[in-house]
Amino acid sequence: MRYLPLTQPDRDAMLSVIGVSSIDDLFVDVPEAARLDGPVHDLPNHASELAVERHMTALARQNTVAGEVPFFLGCGAYRHHVPASVDHLIQRGEFLTAYTPYQPEIAQGTLQMLFEFQTQVARLLGTDVANASMYDGSTACWEAIGMARRITKRGKAILSSGLHPHYVSVAKTMAKYTGDVLDTTSPWLVPELDIDRLIAAIDDDTSCVVVQYPDILGRIADLTPLADACHAKKALLIAVVTEPVALGAIRSPGEMDADIVVGEGQSLGVGLQFGGPYVGLFGCKDKYVRQMPGRLCGETVDANGKRGFVLTLSTREQHIRREKATSNICTNSGLCALAFSIHMTLLGEAGLRALAATNHAGAVTAAERLSQVPGVELVNDGFFNEFTLKLPVEARPVVRTLADRGILAGVSLGRLYPGEDALANGLVVAVTETTTAEDVETLAAALQEILA
Template identity: 85%
Template sequence: MRYLPLTGHDRVDMLAVIGASSIDDLFVDVPDVARLDGPIHDLPMHASEMAVERHMSALARKNLTAGDAPFFLGCGAYKHHVPASVDHLIQRGEFLTAYTPYQPEIAQGTLQMLFEFQTQVARLLGTDVANASMYDGSTACWEAIGMARRITRRGKAILSAGLHPHYVSVARTMAKYTGDVLDTAAPRLTADTDFEERLIAKIDDDTSCVVVQYPDILGRIADLKPLADACHAKKALLIAVVTEPVALGAITSPGEMDADIVVGEGQSIGVGLQFGGPYVGLFGCKEKYVRQMPGRLCGETVDADGRRGFVLTLSTREQHIRREKATSNICTNSGLCALAFSVHMTLLGEAGLRRLAAINHAGACRAADRLATIPGVRLVNDSFFNEFTLDLGQEARPIVRTLADRGILAGVSLGRLYPSEGALANGLVVAVTETTSEADVETLAVALEEALA
């Protein structure tokens, strides 16, 4: 059978059924500026394989990669050491080529791995249950908002100013099609979150959920329990977003503080930066909400002979029998990345994760103390894990560019994340992990002081 077996007549019939006159009608939501009207300019129509390889290699050499420079980037994607054994194990043929575990009798290994992944995630997030993963943290965040709407039958979500702006952007994109109202704001360069002043004050009878990041985009850590109590008093849900799961080796998990849904990005554990993906979304919730949870959930059972076995227990997605009643149109789990997460977490164990978290925090404290001695630099945070924000006293973006030209990836400028918020232009978010040496910190400190002079 041909890979694309439909005939022209088949396509005409399909378009007629959905009321479209041509295939172009399917792309009307794509802005004209983003659509090609012909071949890509300056790109040759053909080239030899060797010529393409040489050209792509030359382009790749222009990159300044995470391993080639003092590296302080974070804001949702972190450079951690991934043991070589993780890569070795996930490349075993039975894992690398495994796909959807529809048939448990021939997919016991994949199902058991996903079951163990779910157990690890649930314990890490402090939730009763967890699913078999999502695409990434941002889509998991939106799915949690959609889940809150189904549970509460309300359509207003209050998003903390400390929520990553990319996560907010994903939520806005999806809310256009669901009608959810998103109450958003930009953060301020202060040590205080917007919990008391804004979030709690805004919760009303129309609120489906409040979404907070923990630690937040500036690295700040706050007690979620008072906010959870305020949400529950109005029968709303608290959604906590964790973009740095290593932090949960040192700080209280959101589930322990009564968050109803906890989601996050699992990239820090087992998954390299990989130029932006693929990553792995984490999703956990209270058990009473499990049937509204998106994605898949693997369960443990026994077979006809009483032997331990694993099955795909819940899978309320649009490809399955639920169809239009599905809780999500996310049609898969990030299986290989989830495996990498699970292998790395297994190698660490609870004690190893806590030691790793302690190393991260101690290194960040030393870096914050050193960088705060630079004239004109102010440490914004009162609390943080391995990421903190500096107020440079002048616009951070050109400083970051200057240091990048010197081979130092100094951090993420808030002006890049919030280009329309002038009050944040001086902010620089700095991340420190176990891969950051004291020499790296000193190199950054000396270069930053020179650039600010």
């Protein structure tokens, strides 16, 4: 049954007020080639709820379930085990139905959770302060570039070749409207990051340098020399972390003097979920807190001296004049932030370090086994739980063939960098605590057979 609360006279009246003659007039800015001239073909006009459910279930069965096959996909979205208690707790009515906590007196639980989340993120990233989450990692990365422009009054951002290409794409999209100049290039299949290139490119017009840690190929570098070079030119260093579990084993970017650290928090508490919703992490040095986008939750006391929590420094366009806002992203990811915080709480520091150690050990074992396959070369011998292989042939067809056999072998660089022939043979492989020794052996045997 369709729900159409407005009558035709209602619609006519509204169209008259806004000065158009028909609803079609509202879509004139959409190219004609992109507009439908009638109903969507091959779709029935109506169907029963039972029929729709059955049809959608049949479509869902065509998907390959990550937990049912050997799974080595990564590149910014990772399959980790999420304890059942995480999902149980986030579905409690107090959390599941909560929206923006504009009235602190009735949202103390939500605000306290956000306060704890900020504390966990700040400690994880090694920053003085963290906000109450961003939309996702890629938009957090762009917001950091915008923040650097406000702080330095400069408009040139140097992006490492190892920054995820999807993050680069988001930055390019936004830079069209801000005038920022983005200096970027594609990576090379070599063991080292392009730290020397980044340092050489810094000049008096540079607002920031953006580097991923570990990078898109899984490589890890000491960021301290890069931070020193940035600060010598009064530019900021922005570090991007797409695998937060790694920070249980390697130094945090904040410890290496990064000014802003952003990331994707999906690995902790949030499933793959076909690419979203995810949760962006954002932390910075205390001296830049007033330019930080999003919102912060602060601790205070009430009139009776009792501990309480409030929103503070909420300089989003929802709260202040648009031209004064530090961010125009209305959405934080409160429920995903809660899932992240619960998972972190369940792990604790010792648990996170143990989880990181398990991930790294599994990746080392997998890298050693896969590099024994004739023709396969390990590009980077230093990594956390993700590494890059160079195959003797183009990787994309190999990945498709393995997928047809029920093995999700990794992410081909040809998919991430179409048209880049120098990267076509690259395959990025991720190993987590969910990867078994049998999974690794299955991939190695199938890869050897295909490449023979």
